[in-house]
Amino acid sequence: MRSGIKQVAEQAGVSIASVSHVINNTRYVSDEVKRKVYEAMEELDYRPNSAARSLRSQKSNTIGLIVPVLPSDTSNFFFMMVAQGIQYTLKQHGYHLLLSNNTTEQIEDEKEQIKLFNSKLIDGLFIASIAEDVGYLNDIVGSNYPVVFIDRNPTGYIGDCVLADGIGGAYEAVKTLILKGHHRIGLLTGELGITTSNERYDGYKNALADHDIPFDSSIVRMAESNLESGYESAKALLGEQKITALFIANNVLTMGAMKYIQERRIQIPAELAIIGFDDYDWTQITCPPLSVIRQPSYEIGVKAAEVMLERIEKPSTISEEYRLPTSLILRDSC
Amino acid sequence: MRSGIKQVAEQAGVSIASVSHVINNTRYVSDEVKRKVYEAMEELDYRPNSAARSLRSQKSNTIGLIVPVLPSDTSNFFFMMVAQGIQYTLKQHGYHLLLSNNTTEQIEDEKEQIKLFNSKLIDGLFIASIAEDVGYLNDIVGSNYPVVFIDRNPTGYIGDCVLADGIGGAYEAVKTLILKGHHRIGLLTGELGITTSNERYDGYKNALADHDIPFDSSIVRMAESNLESGYESAKALLGEQKITALFIANNVLTMGAMKYIQERRIQIPAELAIIGFDDYDWTQITCPPLSVIRQPSYEIGVKAAEVMLERIEKPSTISEEYRLPTSLILRDSC
DNA sequence: CTGAAAGCGCTTACAG
DNA sequence: CTGAAAGCGCTTACAG
Known part of the structure; x- marks a missing residue:
């Protein structure tokens, strides 16, 4: 014993x-x-014995994390980097991380995970919610512990949020393209509704407006975030419209679009300049290597953990939003 | 309250x-x-209240997972897929997963994580150990709970192991190359010592032997598993030796090698046929799309969780090794 | 400066 | 078929 x-x-x-x-x-x-x-x-x-400790002190030193990652989804690496950052930081302070992936992308599933966590007496919750309105947290969490939203800032519940500066990132990408002389700049982005897509869309529009380029809705396309849909959207957009540059606002769509572009042997950047999203290793080995907007994913995790630790120390009824700057990685595609 | x-x-x-x-x-x-x-x-x-429950019943319904993932490592997606599979399966049985990444790839760090877990009264441990000999587990774990090794089967401690069939995968890749008429088939693999690299090396040699092709050590290269080193090794190998095909035995090296090959505009498969390792989405968008050996990463996670659950039910002093078959995904690079 | 004791919320022999 | 009670290993007022 x-x-x-x-x-x-x-x-x-x-x-x-x-x-x-x-x-x-x-x-x-x-x-x-x-x-x-x-x-x-x-x-x-x-x-x-931490069970005894938890029971007595009503603290578990454990924090839950819910991220939407589909079983086959090789692309949502972003969240895994965030998770690494969170776990690393938490560890320094003696906290543990309970991992839960929402494999269905259904809100019901999300609620289910939280209820499971609740029985564990978690001291906090990180969540990349798939919902725009997380009012349901009022019932399930009810300010029993702080929640920190990552990547997306939903409404309906008070909690800090740490995410990348999507507007700024998109703005920088489009501005770069404009300064290189492009006027017909297409946009391929995820479906609106989700805050990340909305923001990148805004950044795109702002950059155009600031440089007196009229917005043309016929060269922006929203697509479901998967490889096939990126492929198809790129195909449709490039087939129907004449553009000289393309900003693709997320990594899966970037991959899908690149697949089409490479198949068609469209010359980059001569025929089409491209800036993609997320600095994954593979963006270095396309032909040519891709210029991308980098999201500080690991850093988002670290920051989220820091914010969480602070909220646990001193709870609060106000919440803040932390935006971490993106950066443009210039390679040969523009 | x-x-x-x-x-x-x-x-x-x-x-x-x-x-x-x-x-x-x-x-x-x-x-x-x-x-x-x-x-x-x-x-x-x-x-x-699960703390009370754990305290009383000496069961936590929580299992730890330790994987080596460096902060900047965009490539060790494999373990994240495994983690998803584990978490998904555990969830069905009311278990939670405690995540810990070994960010330093030092054995000391690995021990530290386990000790942290120990205070939490975990019911089991999954570990992708960086050590070949995990004899130190005898002191730290001491059969207090079952451990299931994933991806690598170290010696020195009794525990089940679930991993991909590296020998078979490598064998199939090389055999395929041979049947396409290649005789000078290079190998680029991770450093020996780690069981996965050893096995893929063996698979390579077996395939050659079975087809009466003499083994030539001058066309096999071991490299540290990172992009740069893959790049450099490919450069060295292709510069010094004449080969018509290349099997690259892990995904990071594949990426590094591809970078070099694309820079040099080496025609695939005309000048060089290639089979890589791991079926990541990006392997579809290289020029041309890459043929690869797929490891069933998610499935490894599922299997590992099932084995764990069984060991928790009925502990045992014998251990088994479960090898999940790999599969060849044929695309245009060979 | 330190100790004796209550009690956190459960599970599980024991008793009937 | 069900209940009263001990006890898991801690933390934390309370007392001196």
């Missing part, structure tokens, strides 16, 4: 209370007692 | 014991009592 705090106290010849207090540094303990406790802990290879 | 089992018992007018037994289905309870308990639980929106 593993030894508990009682055995440690016995071995050290002090009270259980003292042992607890040296472990948690929660009241003064003389150096002499401390020494004996440390010795005893060492000798017995004592590890606090 | 959230209501506990006591409130439910009161509301239902039965004993705490009965409530517990209907929740856990652990002894006969009359339909009448059951009904009242369910009603009360519903009314009070009762959720069992």
Whole structure:
């Protein structure tokens, strides 16, 4: 049997209370007692039982994370990088990360995950919700613990949000294209409704407006975020309209569009200049290597964890939005 | 305050014991009592406190996962797919997954993670260990819970292992190349020592041997698994030796090699036939789309979880190795 | 400066 | 067929 705090106290010849207090540094303990406790802990290879701890203190030191990642989805790597950043930061502070992926992209599934987490007494929740309105969190979470939204900022519930600056990123991409002399700049983006798509759309429009280029809805296409749909949309757009540059506002669509463009042997950037989204390794090995807007995914995770830790320390009824800057990685496609 | 089992018992007018037994289905309870308990639980929106449960039953319903994923590593998507598969399967059985990434690829870090987990009273551990010999698990884990190794089968500790059939995968790739008429088939693989690299190396050699092609060590290269090193190794190999086909035994090296090959405008498959490793989406959009050996990553996760669940049910001192078949995805690079 | 003891919310022998 | 009660291993007022 593993030894508990009682055995440690016995071995050290002090009270259980003292042992607890040296472990948690929660009241003064003389150096002499401390020494004996440390010795005893060492000798017995004592590890606090966190179930008991949680039960008593109503804190679990565990935080849940829900991300939408489909089983076959090789592309939503973004969230996995965020998860890494979160986990790394949490670890430094003695917290654990409970992972849950929403494999169906249904809101019901999302709720189900949260309920599962609830039985675990989590101290906080990170969520990349697929819903625009997360009012349902009022029932399920009900301010029992802080929630930090990542990547998307839904309405209906108060929680901090950390995400990339989609407007700025899109703006920079389009502006770059304009400064290279392009006027007919197409946009291929995810379906509107989801905040990330909306923002990138706005950035696109802003950049055009600031440079006196009229907005032409016939050269912007919304597509479901998957490879096939990126392929088809690129095909349709390039077939129907004459454009000299294309900004593709997410990584899956970028991949799909590139597939079509390479099949057709469209010369990049001579016939078509391209800026894609997300700096995945593979963007270096297309022909030519792709210029992209990089999202600081790992950093988003780190920031989200920091914000969470702070909210756990001192809860609050106001919430903030943290936007991390994107950056343009210039390669040979524009 | 959230209501506990006591409130439910009161509301239902039965004993705490009965409530517990209907929740856990652990002894006969009359339909009448059951009904009242369910009603009360519903009314009070009762959720069992899992900390209390764990403390009492010495079971946490939580399993840890340790994977080596570097912060900047956009390529180790493999483990994330495995994690998805594990999490999905565990969820069906009411288990939670505690995620921990070993960001340093140091064994010390690995031990540290496990110790952290130990305080949490985990019921099992999945690990893709970076060590060849995990004898240190004897001290840290000491058969307190089952461990299931994924992707790599280290020595020094008893635990089941589920991984892809690297020998078979490599064999099939090389055999395919041979049947297409190639005799000078290069190999670019990760550094030996790690079991996955060893196996793919063996598969390569077996295929050659079975087809009476002499093994030529001058056309096989081991490289550190990163993009740059894949690039450099491809450059060196192709510069020094004349080969007509190349099997690249992991995805990062594949990416690195492809970068070099595309820069040099080496015609695939005319000048060089290629089969890569891992079926990532990006392998569809290289020029030309790449033929690859697919590893069933998600399925490995599912299988690992199933094995784990079984070991938790009935512990055992013997261990098995489960090899999931790879498959050849034929595209245009060979 | 330190200890004795209550109690967190469950599960599970024990008793009837 | 069901209930009363011990106890899992901690934290934390309370007391001195």
